[in-house]
Amino acid sequence: MLSLPSSFLGSKPSHTYPVDMKILSCLSAILLFLFFSASFAEQNVRTERISGSAGDVLEDNPVGKLKVYVYELPSKYNKKLLQKDPRCLTHMFAAEIFMHRFLLSSPVRTRNPDEADWFYTPIYPTCDLTPTGLPLPFKSPRMMRSAIQLISSNWPYWNRTEGADHFFVVPHDFGACFHYQEEKAIERGILPLLQRATLVQTFGQRNHVCLDEGSITIPPFAPPQKMQAHFIPPDIPRSIFVYFRGLFYDVNNDPEGGYYARGARAAVWENFKNNPLFDISTDHPTTYYEDMQRAIFCLCPLGWAPWSPRLVEAVVFGCIPVIIADDIVLPFADAIPWEEIGVFVAEKDVPELDTILTSIPTEVILRKQRLLANPSMKRAMLFPQPAQPGDAFHQILNGLARKLPHDKSIYLKAGEKELNWTAGPVGDLKPW
Amino acid sequence: MKLSMFRLSYWNRRGSSFRSSPSLDPTFDGKSPSSVFWFVIHGLCCLISLILGFRFSHLVLFFLFSTSVTNLYTTPFLSAGNSGVSQLLRLKPLETVTNSSAKKNSRVVVGRHGIRIRPWPHPNPIEVLRAHQLLVRVQKEQKSMYGVRSPKTVIVVTPTYVRTFQALHLTGVMHSLMLVPYDLVWIVVEAGGITNETASFIAKSGLKTIHLGFDQKMPNTWEDRHKLETKMRLHALRIVRERKLDGIVMFADDSNMHSMEVFDEIQTVKWFGALSIGILAHSGNADELSSVLKNEQGKHKEKPSMPIQGPSCNSSEKLVGWHIFNTQPYAKKSAVYIDEKAAVMPSKMEWSGFVLNSRLLWKESVDDKPAWVKDLNLLDDNEEIDSPLSLVKDPSMVEPLGSCGRRVLLWWLRVEARADSKFPPGWIIKSPLKITVPSKRTLWPDSSSELPAAIKEAKSDTKPRGSNSKSSKGKQEPKAFNGVKVSTTS
Numbered sequence: 001m002l003s004l005p006s007s008f009l010g011s012k013p014s015h016t017y018p019v020d021m022k023i024l025s026c027l028s029a030i031l032l033f034l035f036f037s038a039s040f041a042e043q044n045v046r047t048e049r050i051s052g053s054a055g056d057v058l059e060d061n062p063v064g065k066l067k068v069y070v071y072e073l074p075s076k077y078n079k080k081l082l083q084k085d086p087r088c089l090t091h092m093f094a095a096e097i098f099m100h101r102f103l104l105s106s107p108v109r110t111r112n113p114d115e116a117d118w119f120y121t122p123i124y125p126t127c128d129l130t131p132t133g134l135p136l137p138f139k140s141p142r143m144m145r146s147a148i149q150l151i152s153s154n155w156p157y158w159n160r161t162e163g164a165d166h167f168f169v170v171p172h173d174f175g176a177c178f179h180y181q182e183e184k185a186i187e188r189g190i191l192p193l194l195q196r197a198t199l200v201q202t203f204g205q206r207n208h209v210c211l212d213e214g215s216i217t218i219p220p221f222a223p224p225q226k227m228q229a230h231f232i233p234p235d236i237p238r239s240i241f242v243y244f245r246g247l248f249y250d251v252n253n254d255p256e257g258g259y260y261a262r263g264a265r266a267a268v269w270e271n272f273k274n275n276p277l278f279d280i281s282t283d284h285p286t287t288y289y290e291d292m293q294r295a296i297f298c299l300c301p302l303g304w305a306p307w308s309p310r311l312v313e314a315v316v317f318g319c320i321p322v323i324i325a326d327d328i329v330l331p332f333a334d335a336i337p338w339e340e341i342g343v344f345v346a347e348k349d350v351p352e353l354d355t356i357l358t359s360i361p362t363e364v365i366l367r368k369q370r371l372l373a374n375p376s377m378k379r380a381m382l383f384p385q386p387a388q389p390g391d392a393f394h395q396i397l398n399g400l401a402r403k404l405p406h407d408k409s410i411y412l413k414a415g416e417k418e419l420n421w422t423a424g425p426v427g428d429l430k431p432w
Numbered sequence: 433m434k435l436s437m438f439r440l441s442y443w444n445r446r447g448s449s450f451r452s453s454p455s456l457d458p459t460f461d462g463k464s465p466s467s468v469f470w471f472v473i474h475g476l477c478c479l480i481s482l483i484l485g486f487r488f489s490h491l492v493l494f495f496l497f498s499t500s501v502t503n504l505y506t507t508p509f510l511s512a513g514n515s516g517v518s519q520l521l522r523l524k525p526l527e528t529v530t531n532s533s534a535k536k537n538s539r540v541v542v543g544r545h546g547i548r549i550r551p552w553p554h555p556n557p558i559e560v561l562r563a564h565q566l567l568v569r570v571q572k573e574q575k576s577m578y579g580v581r582s583p584k585t586v587i588v589v590t591p592t593y594v595r596t597f598q599a600l601h602l603t604g605v606m607h608s609l610m611l612v613p614y615d616l617v618w619i620v621v622e623a624g625g626i627t628n629e630t631a632s633f634i635a636k637s638g639l640k641t642i643h644l645g646f647d648q649k650m651p652n653t654w655e656d657r658h659k660l661e662t663k664m665r666l667h668a669l670r671i672v673r674e675r676k677l678d679g680i681v682m683f684a685d686d687s688n689m690h691s692m693e694v695f696d697e698i699q700t701v702k703w704f705g706a707l708s709i710g711i712l713a714h715s716g717n718a719d720e721l722s723s724v725l726k727n728e729q730g731k732h733k734e735k736p737s738m739p740i741q742g743p744s745c746n747s748s749e750k751l752v753g754w755h756i757f758n759t760q761p762y763a764k765k766s767a768v769y770i771d772e773k774a775a776v777m778p779s780k781m782e783w784s785g786f787v788l789n790s791r792l793l794w795k796e797s798v799d800d801k802p803a804w805v806k807d808l809n810l811l812d813d814n815e816e817i818d819s820p821l822s823l824v825k826d827p828s829m830v831e832p833l834g835s836c837g838r839r840v841l842l843w844w845l846r847v848e849a850r851a852d853s854k855f856p857p858g859w860i861i862k863s864p865l866k867i868t869v870p871s872k873r874t875l876w877p878d879s880s881s882e883l884p885a886a887i888k889e890a891k892s893d894t895k896p897r898g899s900n901s902k903s904s905k906g907k908q909e910p911k912a913f914n915g916v917k918v919s920t921t922s
Contacts, residue, residue, distance in 0.1 A: 182542045205540065235578035237571040241563050263545040271553040277563050296570055326540045351550035358559040362569050
């Protein structure tokens with residue numbers, strides 16, 4: 001800009017004016033553009049946009065991309081179970097129930113099964129609770145089998161693909177392996193009838209029997225209203241370095257330790273119980289949610305299964321999750337860049353956890369906090385009632401939409417059978 | 433996942449019933465010879481452990497399979513049941529037991545793992561320091577993201593003069609100002625001219641101070657004192673105008689009490705704001721005060737009015753009026769002289785409840801200086817100025833702060849000592865203190881007889897008497913006390 005006046009002065013005004021005016025207008029346009037982009041950038045520096053591996057998929061709208069048909073099952077598979085025990089609505093496996101309710105009133109639902117891309121079976125396999133509120137998975141395989149027998153005999157859509165365009169929500173500990181003990185779950189493997197279907201489950205571990213390749217991992221259910229009731233103002237300074245509340249030793253089932261959490265939680269306790277930077281204990285404080293909002297790092301170690309609602313709570317409260325679970329597959333891993341948001345620590349590195357956490361550069365930590373502050377991140381982890389755009393229900397639908405269009409090979413020719421209806425333990429074959 | 437453990441325990445407790453119904457527990461059908469063999473070994477090991485009393489089997493297998501378990505440092509061996517043996521047998525990856533042979537081998541093994549403990553599980557001080565630096569940085573970032581965006585300098589105006597309680601009051605204000613996280617300029621206006629005492633006192637704060645002297649001495653009555661303080665404040669405002677200080681002007685009287693949130697709240701003011709002050713009209717005489725309040729309640733039979741002075745708003749949060757401290761009940765009994773032992777009344781609108789943007793005072797017309805403000809120079813002595821509202825032509829433009837006056841962030845209090853009270857200059861005593869109570873073998877059981885002697889000594893000490901009162905130890909009969917009255921003499 002400084003050179004222009006001299007050119008103005010030194011040049012003849014008549015024919016050089018238009019050229020100089022063009023340069024002037026171009027430069028001013030560029031400057032204006034830079035100014036506006038700078039101001040936008042300043043707004044965005046507060047919270048960063050999450051870009052997943054497939055672009056900004058967190059904000060995709062699934063409506064119009066897929067159609068889901070909801071089977072009409074007798075209420076003994078869903079409503080009666082809920083009536084028997086309404087605690088199913090509040091425990092961490094409640095996603096199956098809320099997914100059903102969401103689909104019933106969602107715009108992706110279609111009443112015409114011939115135009116549906118995906119078929120949903122409203123069955124609540126995790127709603128058989130003990131008096132203390134824990135689900136027993138022993139009847140679930142039989143229930144699932146009986147439901148599939150029903151849909152395969154009443155509708156032709158199961159048999160035409162043997163379930164390859166059907167999806168099921170199985171939020172139990174080890175998904176469709178239907179057992180809470182890992183060895184037994186591995187022994188059973190995924191229910192044979194569900195081998196071609198898409199499973200929407202909370203369990204995710206690489207190279208594990210109970211995680212099928214095409215499964216969609218979802219976060220466990222955490223009650224959104226309860227969490228939102230405990231928000232504290234964001235300007236309260238974060239003064240806890242590392243925070244964790246939970247068991248380190250499971251004295252009832254694993255008294256010597258080493259079995260529960262593969263020894264990782266016990267290692268955290270033994271190494272850091274005297275470290276003032278680590279606020280870890282087995283207490284049940286009433287200020288649990290508020291404390292998480294005052295911590296920088298929240299530990300999310302594995303327990304009997306690698307997943308836990310702690311991840312959801314950490315993300316909602318803006319605390320950087322420190323994930324200690326080898327080979328875990330985190331929810332919506334294809335839409336959320338977990339490496340940029342959380343810290344992954346191998347189980348063998350737990351004794352050096354303090355070194356690892358303090359050696360993270362400051363800029364990286366601030367960036368992770370900015371990413372976590374993005375509201376779309378928090379929304380994607382929750383199952384709010386009623387459903388909101390960008391929440392976990394929509395992320396599940398987005399995941400299903402990304403698997404479309406179905407490959408032509410899933411449609412079986414007449415008479416072709418892939419599934420073995422008699423496979424599995426004998427006990428599973430009994431009617432439910 | 434901690435809930436599974438409850439389930440497992442439930443399963444363990446109900447294990448016998450489950451085993452009796454083989455239809456429910458699918459893992460027990462198809463007994464092969466190998467499983468029988470393992471069962472026999474299991475039983476044998478159980479028997480041996482029962483006899484030997486510790487987990488012999490665990491040790492044997494641990495040493496046998498120690499290559500696959502990461503065997504580091506220590507593994508706590510607690511004596512417990514021997515249900516863990518079967519799990520130990522599965523330390524090797526479960527290739528033989530997995531259903532589908534096509535699955536790749538996972539790195540992660542199910543089963544018992546050692547608990548890794550490093551040899552010196554205590555914090556490294558360098559790491560602790562780094563963690564604290566991280567905390568500071570994160571908090572700074574939080575403040576910049578959620579706190580005030582572009583904080584303005586706070587210009588604090590405090591009128592003061594040298595007297596007994598000056599140190600008491602100024603310490604309070606000074607410490608509050610030292611904690612303010614924003615840039616600060618403290619204008620201290622001293623009645624009676626600049627003194628070394630005040631100067632050295634405020635120099636201890638480390639803040640940026642402007643110490644002004646005002647040539648009149650502080651008078652002895654509250655009313656005159658209010659008027660002089662007003663003049664001193666206006667003098668300070670003129671200095672702000674001359675030096676073109678930029679920021680937010682607030683009036684911190686030296687005996688007021690401020691909460692730290694008031695400094696955050698005043699950052700939101702655009703031009704002229706009003707805060708709620710809590711009025712503590714306290715006298716030394718508690719009985720008198722309670723009688724005053726009882727009378728008021730008896731006469732009017734209504735709720736006592738709140739001791740607050742500040743803006744009041746309607747339901748749409750717009751300023752509609754002012755709430756003023758009701759001085760009626762104290763009408764006859766309020767203090768006139770500074771050292772009187774009666775309640776001190778505030779003026780109608782105290783200066784400390786107002787904050788203004790310093791640009792309102794500047795000479796030149798700043799671009800967006802509002803038209804509803806009078807120029808400072810034109811006010812001089814022509815009118816009676818009792819509150820900053822006189823500076824404002826249109827009182828409805830005043831911004832109410834602190835969620836429209838509902839949050840009380842500062843308190844007004846006036847406590848002064850007797851006018852003739854003596855105190856050492858700078859509160860530094862040159863010669864050692866005179867003994868009034870000689871120390872005995874300490875402890876308190878006998879001291880009830882000592883106390884009246886001590887008080888008597890203290891009282892007698894101030895009166896110029898020649899005789900030493902030290903002889904009266906322990907010989908006094910204990911007087912009946914209703915409580916020790918603290919006099920305001922020093």
